[in-house]
Amino acid sequence: MRVGDEAGRARADAIDPALLHTAPVRTSDDQREWRAATRRFRHNIAAVIGLAFLVFMFLACFVGAQFAPDPNQQNLLEPTSGPSADHWFGTDELSRD
Numbered sequence: 001m002r003v004g005d006e007a008g009r010a011r012a013d014a015i016d017p018a019l020l021h022t023a024p025v026r027t028s029d030d031q032r033e034w035r036a037a038t039r040r041f042r043h044n045i046a047a048v049i050g051l052a053f054l055v056f057m058f059l060a061c062f063v064g065a066q067f068a069p070d071p072n073q074q075n076l077l078e079p080t081s082g083p084s085a086d087h088w089f090g091t092d093e094l095s096r097d
Helices: 004-014 030-041 043-066
Strands: none
Touching: 030 043
């Protein structure tokens, strides 16, 4: 269909409205700037490694604490022990980790 061919456009509209050419959606300047910044960030290896380290530290601090045993839990029936797989640095006189 040539530009300015209104008869062809009317035929296409009668057949299927999806066949009509629509104008491309323009992105705003803000979106273009964010895309450019994201692309620059992804290509900067040091920045990506730094972000990965920060995410790892966040997960280690807040999520990892949910899986750690309570360090103040006492078990007076167990004697004081040295370092082991359960207690990496051993236990004190009250059998605390």
